[in-house]
Amino acid sequence: MSDERPADELGGAQVGRVLGSYVDAESGEPSWVVVRQGRLRGTLIAVPASLCVAAGGRTWIALEGEAIRTAPVVDPGRPLLREHELTICEHFGIGAGLGRPAEVADRPEGSVTSQPGP
Numbered sequence: 001m002s003d004e005r006p007a008d009e010l011g012g013a014q015v016g017r018v019l020g021s022y023v024d025a026e027s028g029e030p031s032w033v034v035v036r037q038g039r040l041r042g043t044l045i046a047v048p049a050s051l052c053v054a055a056g057g058r059t060w061i062a063l064e065g066e067a068i069r070t071a072p073v074v075d076p077g078r079p080l081l082r083e084h085e086l087t088i089c090e091h092f093g094i095g096a097g098l099g100r101p102a103e104v105a106d107r108p109e110g111s112v113t114s115q116p117g118p
Contacts, residue, residue, distance in 0.1 A: 004017040004018060004019060004036075005017065005018045005054065005057055005058055005059055006018075006057075006058045006059070007033075007035045007047075007058070007059045007060075007061055008058055008059070008060050008061065009061055009063060009064060009065040009068055010060075010061070010062055010063055010064055010065075011064070011065065013065055015035065015037060015061070015065050015068045015069065016035040016036050016037040016038070016042065016045075016068070017035065017036050018033055018034065018035055018054075018059045019034045019035065019036050019044065019076060020033075020034045020076050020116065020117055021033050021034060021049065021116075021117035022034065022046060022049075022076075022079075022080060022114035022115060022116060022117055023114060023115055023117045023118075024103070024113065024114055025079065025111075025112050025113050025114055025115050030049040030117065031048075031049055031085075031100060031103075031113075031114045032046035032047065032048065032049055032074075032080070032085075032088075032114060033046065033047050033048075033049050033052045033059065033061075034046055034074065034076045035047055035061075035068070037068070037069065043073055044073060044074055044075065044076055045068065045071040045072065045073060045074060046071070046072075046074045046076075046080070046088055047061050047063060047068060047071065047092075048089075048092060048094065048099070048100060050099060050100070051063060051092075063092065067091070067092060067093075070091070071088065071091055071092070072084070072087055072088050072091055074088075076116055077116060078116070079112040079113075079114060079115045079116065080112070080113055080114040081110060081111065081112060081113065082104050082107050082108070082109060082110065082111050082112075082113045083109070083110070085100060085101075085104055085113050085114060086101055086104065089101045
């Protein structure tokens with residue numbers, strides 16, 4: 001896609017390309033950025049939108065490359081459930097009671113917490 005922008009990790013190395021986003025199912029606020037790692041049919045992951053900054057045709061992710069490369073896989077055509085989001089947060093070291101885990105903790109088990117973005 002021509003509108004994909006490079007995604008760089010904390011150290012400045014490119015780790016993939018931004019394909020889209022997820023938004024909170026209740027508020028509509030951005031919750032995750034979808035990054036494709038590798039070429040063409042690479043692995044698709046979600047990184048916390050709160051740790052991303054886009055400017056100058058690139059997106060910088062405030063995470064080390066290894067954390068991004070080993071992140072849980074997502075399907076950007078399907079919504080994220082509460083449990084999947086909590087697993088992704090755990091992978092990135094975002095503890096319960098902070099950020100996204102705090103936002104979804106009180107929602108029912110098995111509920112859709114993020115929808116594919118526009």
